[in-house]
Amino acid sequence: MLFPEVLLLAILGYAFAIEAAIIPEFDGLGGLGMIRRQSHSNKFTGGQHFGSGQHFGGNNAAKAKKVTKTTTAVAAATKNSAAATGDNDFAASGNSCLDAENIQAGSESTGQETPTAGQASSATDANNFINFCSGQTTTNGLQVKAGSCNGIVMGKIPSTSNMVSAIITSPKPGEDLPAGKTFTVSVQTKGLAAGSFTNAAATYYSAPQDLDSQGQVIGHTHLTIQDLGNSLQPTTAPDPVSFVFFKGVNDAGDGNGLLSATVTDGLPAGNYRVCSMTSSSNHQPVLMPVAQRGAQDDCQKFTVGAGSDNEETAAKATSTRATATNAAGKKKGTHRN
Known part of the structure; x- marks a missing residue:
């Protein structure tokens, strides 16, 4: 009978569909373990909150975090393979993805898990705020007098x-x-x-x-x-x-x-x-x-x-003071005589 074989193929097809659904950010082998830098304004800003919770990632934060954790396991192997073949997809520049290894968990904390009087809650994001400037005027290397948003990372900090x-x-x-x-x-x-x-x-x-x-x-x-x-x-x-x-x-x-x-x-x-x-x-x-x-x-x-x-004012002030002093001296002298 072919029924078991058909059933097995159906199950495998369903499993592949689920895998594709939970890893929506894959973009070929060059995208494994990476979160793409999207410019869509609603990618990570849906449901933004900057109140007491200070959550920037909104409703997509958990999804993004799940994607990151799912893909991190294969990221290292793919990165090593890319390095061995001369693939520059993971170079420090020239790509539009955030390497999963660079995600800083500290940005997921408000800092007020144990509330401290006088301190504000930090904004949070699961992916380094890579889309913080979505929908805003970006700095883009210019001195924007009306104000702008700069998405460039802060960089290296000295000891x-x-x-x-x-x-x-x-x-x-x-x-x-x-x-x-x-x-x-x-x-x-x-x-x-x-x-x-x-x-x-x-x-x-x-x-x-x-x-x-x-x-x-x-x-x-x-x-x-x-x-x-x-x-x-x-x-x-x-x-x-x-x-x-x-x-x-x-x-x-x-x-x-x-x-x-x-x-x-x-x-x-x-x-x-x-x-x-x-x-x-x-x-x-x-x-x-x-x-x-x-x-x-x-x-x-x-x-x-x-x-x-x-x-000129300084010179005039000095001259005026000198004249007044001389006049006062002469007057006193006349009175004494």
């Missing part, structure tokens, strides 16, 4: 022994500089492999932070000066859009961490703040390994022209 630090050495604290005269701003850095500066008009935040062979952040610094108005001790934070000087330092300085920029023709008389802004090659603020640390940047306050609005 605590290679954290970045900086101190401004010029101008000095409270130093008064002559108005309209060229001066130099200098900052001594530590832990920064300076001199790497990408095209900010086309590669802004477009690549991850990287480290050199010594474990130091590869990047550069920026030096910016803002006018503080009529006081060195303002109580209102300055407008970040407004600055009187800005320079991205794209060289390695003296080779020992000392970086500088020239303020040609100086500044008008006034009260100022100069700050460093240390960045990775693609201009993102440097990322450090621990939260509790010293700051990686420095700021300094200084004056120009004794802090007056301009040099």
